[in-house]
Amino acid sequence: MSQVETGATGPTGGAGFSAAARSAVDALLAPVDAELAHRFPGDPGTRQPVHTVYVPADAFAADTVRSWGRQALEAFDTHAGTPAELARALGVADDALLAEVHRRVRAKLEREPVEDLRIDFEDGYGPRPDAEEDAAAVRAAELLAAAVADGSAPPYLGIRIKCMEAAVRDRGIRTLELFLGTLLAHGGLPDGLVLTLPKVTYAEQVTALVRLLADFERGAGLPDGRLRFEIQIETTQAILGPDGRATVARMIAAAEGRATGLHYGTFDYSAACGVAAAHQSMDHPVADHAKAVMQVAAAGTGVRLSDGSTNVIPTGTTAQVHAAWKLHHDLVRRSLARAYYQGWDMHPAHLPTRYVAVYSFYREGLAAAAARLSAYVAKAAGDVMDEPATARALSGYLLRGLDCGAVDLAEVQAATGLDRARLDALAGRG
Numbered sequence: 001m002s003q004v005e006t007g008a009t010g011p012t013g014g015a016g017f018s019a020a021a022r023s024a025v026d027a028l029l030a031p032v033d034a035e036l037a038h039r040f041p042g043d044p045g046t047r048q049p050v051h052t053v054y055v056p057a058d059a060f061a062a063d064t065v066r067s068w069g070r071q072a073l074e075a076f077d078t079h080a081g082t083p084a085e086l087a088r089a090l091g092v093a094d095d096a097l098l099a100e101v102h103r104r105v106r107a108k109l110e111r112e113p114v115e116d117l118r119i120d121f122e123d124g125y126g127p128r129p130d131a132e133e134d135a136a137a138v139r140a141a142e143l144l145a146a147a148v149a150d151g152s153a154p155p156y157l158g159i160r161i162k163c164m165e166a167a168v169r170d171r172g173i174r175t176l177e178l179f180l181g182t183l184l185a186h187g188g189l190p191d192g193l194v195l196t197l198p199k200v201t202y203a204e205q206v207t208a209l210v211r212l213l214a215d216f217e218r219g220a221g222l223p224d225g226r227l228r229f230e231i232q233i234e235t236t237q238a239i240l241g242p243d244g245r246a247t248v249a250r251m252i253a254a255a256e257g258r259a260t261g262l263h264y265g266t267f268d269y270s271a272a273c274g275v276a277a278a279h280q281s282m283d284h285p286v287a288d289h290a291k292a293v294m295q296v297a298a299a300g301t302g303v304r305l306s307d308g309s310t311n312v313i314p315t316g317t318t319a320q321v322h323a324a325w326k327l328h329h330d331l332v333r334r335s336l337a338r339a340y341y342q343g344w345d346m347h348p349a350h351l352p353t354r355y356v357a358v359y360s361f362y363r364e365g366l367a368a369a370a371a372r373l374s375a376y377v378a379k380a381a382g383d384v385m386d387e388p389a390t391a392r393a394l395s396g397y398l399l400r401g402l403d404c405g406a407v408d409l410a411e412v413q414a415a416t417g418l419d420r421a422r423l424d425a426l427a428g429r430g
Contacts (some may be wrong), residue, residue, distance in 0.1 A: 008017060011294035018171055019131055032237065037174075039253070039300075039302035040301055041300075041301070041302050042301060042302060042428050043396070043427065043428055043429055044260075044302045044304075044429075045424065045428075045429030046429075047155065047403040048304050048341055048342060048400070048403070049115035049116035049155065049156050049342060049345050050115055050305060050341065050342055050343075050354065050355075050358050050404050051114075051115060051116060051342060051343070051344065051345045052116040052117075052118050052263070052342065052343075052344050052356050053068065053114045053116065053117050053118065053344075053345050053346075054118050054120050054124055054160070054309075054344060054345075054346060055117065055118070055119055055120060055124070056119075056120050056124040056125045057119050057120060057121050057124075057125045057133075057136045057159075058125060058128075058136060060119050060140055060143065060257040061143070062143050062146065062147070064068035064113045064117070065113065065117065065147070065152065065153075065154055066152070067348075068113050068114055068348040068351065069110065069113030069114070069348075069351075070348075071111055071170075071220050072109045072113055072348045072349060072352055073106070073109045073110065073113075075314065075321065075348065075349040075352060076105070076106060076109060077351040078273035078318075079314075079318050079321045079322065079325075079337055080102070080325075080352065083098045083099040083101075083102040084104070085166070086098060086102055086356065088322070089321075089322035089325050089326060090325065090326050090329050090353075090356070091320075091326060092180050092360075097360065097363060097364055097417065098360070100363065101356055101359045101360050101363060102356075104355075104406065105352060105355040105356050105359060107405075108355050108359075109351060109352065110243070111405075112154070112155075112405070113348075113351055114154045114351075115154055115155055115156060115158070115404070116154060116155070116156035116157070116194065116342075117153075117154045117157045117158075117161070117197055118157075118158060118159065118160050118193075118194070119140045119144075119157075119158070119159045120160050120162065121133065121136070121137070121158050121159055121160060121161055121162060121172070121175050122162050122163070122198050122199075123198075123268075124160075129170075129299060130171070130174075131231055133171065133174075133175055134174070134175075134178060137159075137174075137175045137176075137178040138178055138179075138182045140159060141178070141179045141180075141181075141183045141186065142182060142186060143188035144157055144183065144190070145182070145183055145187050145190075146186075146259065148187065149187060152344060153190065153192075154192070154309075155192050156192040156193075157190065157192055157193065157194065158192075158193050158194035158195050158196065159175070159176070159179055159195065159196070160166045160195075160196035160197075160198055160232075161173075161176045161195070161196070161197065161198075162175070162198070163193060163197065163198045163199035163200070163205070164197070164200070164205035164208055164209065165199065165201075165205075170230070173212060176195070176212070176241065177216070180216060180220075180227070183274060184220055189222070189226065189227075193227075194228075194229070194230060194260065194261075195227065195228070195229040195230070196229060196232060196263065197229050197230065197231055197232060198232040198234065198265070199232065199234055199235055199265075199268065200231050200232060200233070200235065200238050200251060201235045201237040201238060202237065202241075202247075203247065203251045203253070203254040204248040204254070206231060206251050206254040206259075207254045209229060210254065210255060210256050210258055213227040213229070213230045213258065214395055216303045225257060225258060227258065228258045228259065228260045229255070229259065229260065230259070230260055230261040230262070230263050230264075230306075231251055231252075231255065231256060231259055231261070231262055231263070232263045232264075232265050233248065233262055233263065233264050233265065233269065233290060233294055234264070234265025234268035234269045235268065235269065235272055236269070236272045236273060238251065239289075239290050239293050239294075245301050246293060248262065248293055248294055248295065248297035248298070249297040252297060252298065252301055252303055255303075259301075259303050260303065261303060261304045261305065261306055261342075262294045262297075262298055262303060262304070262305055262306070263306040263308075263344070264281050264282075264287065264290060264291055264294065264305075264306065264307055264308045264340075265308055266280060266281065266287060266307075266309055266310075266311075266312070267280050267308070267311065268307030269286065269287065269308075270284060270287065280311075281310070281331075282307055282308050282309070282310065282329060282331050282334070282335065282343075283334060287308070288302035290337045291305070291307065291338070291340065293339075295338075295339065303320075304341075304342065305339070305340050305341070306340065306342035306343060306344070307335040307340040307342065307343040307344070308343065308344055309343065309344035309345065309346050310327060310328050310331055310344065310346075310350075312327055312328070313346070313349065313350075314325045314328065314347065314350065314353070315347075315349060321349065321404055324349075325349075325352070325353045327414075328350055328353045328354070328357075329353040329357045331343075332353065332354060332357035332358065333357045333360075333361060336357065336358065336361045337361075341400060355404075358404055358406060359404075359405075359406040361406075362397070362398075362400065362401030362406035362407055363401070363406055363407060365397065366398070366411070366412070366415065367388070367402065367415065368395050369394050369398055370398065370412065370415035370416045371415075372390075372394055373391060373394040373395060373398070373416050373418070374415070374416050374417060374418075376390070376391045376394070377391075377416075377417075377418065377426075391426050392426060392428050393425050394426075395423045395424075395426035395427035396429075398412050398416070398423060398429045399423055399424070399427055399429065402420075
């Protein structure tokens with residue numbers, strides 16, 4: 001008897017797969033299906049801030065965000081009061097694009113100068129007497145709660161605690177406990193709350209924070225998983241473990257779904273690699289290597305990426321400010337092109353070039369991205385054959401521009417014929 005005669009009948013009437021074989025495949029791959037769904041859920045479908053502003057805990061005040069906005073506007077108006085002057089500062093063409101960007105950036109600095117605020121209890125704060133840090137943790141929570149209540153808080157806000165190494169572990173845990181407890185006592189946890197764990201070297205340190213947060217949630221009657229955090233990648237051990245294996249993916253797994261981001265620490269990581277201080281930068285080869293590892297580890301997990309910062313501050317004469325602005329602008333543009341859509345800003349005068357770089361990035365590509373996405377939706381190939389993955393990227397690009405204010409929904413709809421819900425669906429959000 002032939003194989004065809006004894007096998008199952010296929011869709012064309014010839015040989016096919018038996019029900020037993022199909023069932024065996026399903027059984028074999030069921031654990032893989034579950035693992036993929038658990039570890040790679042995709043984009044969380046929420047707004048990602050374009051930057052994080054770090055303010056030392058002792059310098060944080062009720063008017064910090066407003067003060068940063070005022071200082072940023074003063075620098076912008078003083079050193080780039082017109083699109084032509086901004087063009088000279090950055091060495092770019094003075095055209096209609098830059099004129100529109102200039103207008104939008106100024107409005108952004110007036111309306112929402114800071115998208116993500118991190119009150120720093122780590123390097124920017126340093127070691128303090130316990131009573132002083134206790135008071136600062138309570139004060140930070142009270143000020144944030146008041147800002148949330150009166151509507152002056154940025155969309156995202158939180159603290160960076162000290163790391164989980166033995167010398168400072170108890171202090172970091174105590175600060176986190178006081179901060180969270182005070183927030184709960186003053187209206188609850190804000191929706192945009194972000195916690196940051198620095199100087200992670202071993203996945204077990206991530207596990208430790210997960211257990212602490214789960215314990216706090218149980219005691220406070222909070223939903224499981226309500227408290228989430230960013231992992232700072234600023235040690236070499238976070239990229240390559242002592243056993244020679246890549247470490248970042250293990251840290252993401254150890255977070256058990258609580259990790260929201262991976263933040264690259266430019267100067268700590270560079271110093272750990274032995275890079276001389278004059279050459280420590282976001283575009284150094286050691287930075288590119290670390291960030292490439294982070295990018296691959298985070299892909300598909302829903303954990304987002306943030307680049308680091310520059311320590312060149314835009315102050316002094318107009319020539320000095322312009323030089324620092326050009327450096328910052330070019331570094332931000334470089335990060336955006338490499339799919340690092342967030343970074344750190346360390347000074348109010350960094351805000352103008354953060355938004356100029358971000359807004360230019362999204363506005364200059366609006367027409368081309370919209371045309372390609374429209375063609376994809378209409379099944380009209382044009383001169384580029386795009387696939388669903390590219391449609392996700394095109395939609396994500398437009399949505400990021402919308403989220404930060406670089407483009408408006410009306411102009412995106414006019415260019416694509418798609419509303420926000422359709423863009424979200426194409427991008428895989430929600």
